[in-house]
Amino acid sequence: MRKIKIKRFIIILFLSFISFTSYLNANPTNNLVVLETLNSENKFEYSGFFINKSSVPIYDISIRYVAKSKNGEVIEAKSVSLLDKNNYPLQPGEKLNFSFVIDSSPKTIYTKKLYFYN
Amino acid sequence: MYYLRRFLIILIIQIVIFAFISTIFIFNFNLERESLKKQSKQFTELIAKQAGIYFTVNDKKNTKAFISYLDSNIGIDELSSAFAITKPNIISIFFSDDIVSGKINAGVNENFQKDDSAEINKDEKYFFNNKYVAIRPFYGDYEKPMGVVRVEVDNIPLILRTLSTNAVFYLLLFLILNNQAFLFYLWTKKKKPPITxxxxxxxxxxxxxxxxxxxxxxxxxxxxxxxxxxxxx
Structure with a gap:
C-alpha cells in the first residue's frame, strides 16, 4: 500500500514538472518592437506600431513602462492605452501607430522595462 | 539515531546529485547566453546599418518615420522574430551630439564604443549581471559616427528557457544518478555473518x-x- 502511494507521488511529481516546463515554453515574449530616442525637449520618446494579426477585433491594448534609477528604485511608471476613438476596436489586420513621452530626466534612468497587455 | 544517520546520508547524496545537475545547468545557461550575445550584436549591426542609410538623407529627429522605414526594408515581424529566446523590447537610437553634450548617458566611451565599466551597462542581481547591452555606432557620410544604436537584453528569461528546454534531461539524470547511488550502496553493503x-x-x-x-x-x-x-x- 505504501509502495503504491510512493509510485503515485513520483508519477504526479514527474507530470507536474513536465507541465510546468511546457507552460514556460508556451509563453514567449510578445512581438512588439519599440524605438527609443531623445526628442527636441530632451525627453525620452517611444514610438512603434502594432498589427492585429488575430482573426478577432481587439478591444484593449496597453503598454506599461517602468523606469528605475541607479539604485533600483522606480522613478517613473506609466500605463498608456493604445486605443482611442479613431481606432477602437482594432480590426483584424489593422495597423496601429503609437508614441508616448516619459517625463523623467534621461540621465537618471538606468533600467527600463516595457510590458505589453493585450 | 539510526534513522537520523540514514536520513543524513540520503540528504548528502541528494545534495551531491543536485550539485552535479546544477553544474550542467550552468554550463547550458552559459551556452545560451553566448548565443544571445551573438544574436544581439548581429541585430544591432543590422539596425545601425539601416540607421546610417536613413539618417544620412532624412531629418535625424524623425524617428517615427524611421520605424516605418525599418518595417518596409526589413519588416517588423522579421525584426521581432530574430530573437527566438529573449528579445529586446526597446531599440534605442541616440545621436552623437546628444551624447557629447551630456544630455544622455548611452554607456559609450569617447570612440562611441561600448564602455564595459559604465554603470548603465550593468544590472547585478542574483549573483550575476542579468543585462546584456549591445552597442553599435552608425555612420553617415563622415568618418565620425552620427550616433549609436543600443539594445538591452534581459538574461533572466534565459534561465527559465534553459530549464524548460532541458527539463526532461535533468529529470532523467536525477533518476539515473539516484539509481546509480542505490546500486553503489548495494555493492558496498557488508554481508552480515550467518547466525550459528x-x-x-x-x-x-x-x-x-x-x-x-x-x-x-x-x-x-x-x-x-x-x-x-x-x-x-
Missing part, C-alpha cells in the same frame, strides 16, 4: 582447544600403547 550456535565461544579460543585436544589424544594413545605391551608380556 557456535557464538557461545570465541574464534580465537578454538586454536587452544585444538591443542588441548591433541595433547589429550596423545596421552590416551600413550596409555593405550603401555597397556597393550603389558598384555603381550
Amino acid at each position: 550456535d557456535t557464538s557461545y565461544i570465541k574464534e580465537s579460543s578454538i586454536g587452544s582447544i585444538k591443542i588441548m585436544q591433541k595433547i589429550i589424544n596423545q596421552i590416551i594413545e600413550d596409555h593405550n600403547n603401555i597397556s597393550d605391551e603389558k598384555n603381550k608380556n
Whole structure:
C-alpha cells in the first residue's frame, strides 16, 4: 500500500514538472518592437506600431513602462492605452501607430522595462 | 539515531546529485547566453546599418518615420522574430551630439564604443549581471559616427528557457544518478555473518582447544600403547 502511494507521488511529481516546463515554453515574449530616442525637449520618446494579426477585433491594448534609477528604485511608471476613438476596436489586420513621452530626466534612468497587455 | 544517520546520508547524496545537475545547468545557461550575445550584436549591426542609410538623407529627429522605414526594408515581424529566446523590447537610437553634450548617458566611451565599466551597462542581481547591452555606432557620410544604436537584453528569461528546454534531461539524470547511488550502496553493503550456535565461544579460543585436544589424544594413545605391551608380556 505504501509502495503504491510512493509510485503515485513520483508519477504526479514527474507530470507536474513536465507541465510546468511546457507552460514556460508556451509563453514567449510578445512581438512588439519599440524605438527609443531623445526628442527636441530632451525627453525620452517611444514610438512603434502594432498589427492585429488575430482573426478577432481587439478591444484593449496597453503598454506599461517602468523606469528605475541607479539604485533600483522606480522613478517613473506609466500605463498608456493604445486605443482611442479613431481606432477602437482594432480590426483584424489593422495597423496601429503609437508614441508616448516619459517625463523623467534621461540621465537618471538606468533600467527600463516595457510590458505589453493585450 | 539510526534513522537520523540514514536520513543524513540520503540528504548528502541528494545534495551531491543536485550539485552535479546544477553544474550542467550552468554550463547550458552559459551556452545560451553566448548565443544571445551573438544574436544581439548581429541585430544591432543590422539596425545601425539601416540607421546610417536613413539618417544620412532624412531629418535625424524623425524617428517615427524611421520605424516605418525599418518595417518596409526589413519588416517588423522579421525584426521581432530574430530573437527566438529573449528579445529586446526597446531599440534605442541616440545621436552623437546628444551624447557629447551630456544630455544622455548611452554607456559609450569617447570612440562611441561600448564602455564595459559604465554603470548603465550593468544590472547585478542574483549573483550575476542579468543585462546584456549591445552597442553599435552608425555612420553617415563622415568618418565620425552620427550616433549609436543600443539594445538591452534581459538574461533572466534565459534561465527559465534553459530549464524548460532541458527539463526532461535533468529529470532523467536525477533518476539515473539516484539509481546509480542505490546500486553503489548495494555493492558496498557488508554481508552480515550467518547466525550459528557456535557464538557461545570465541574464534580465537578454538586454536587452544585444538591443542588441548591433541595433547589429550596423545596421552590416551600413550596409555593405550603401555597397556597393550603389558598384555603381550
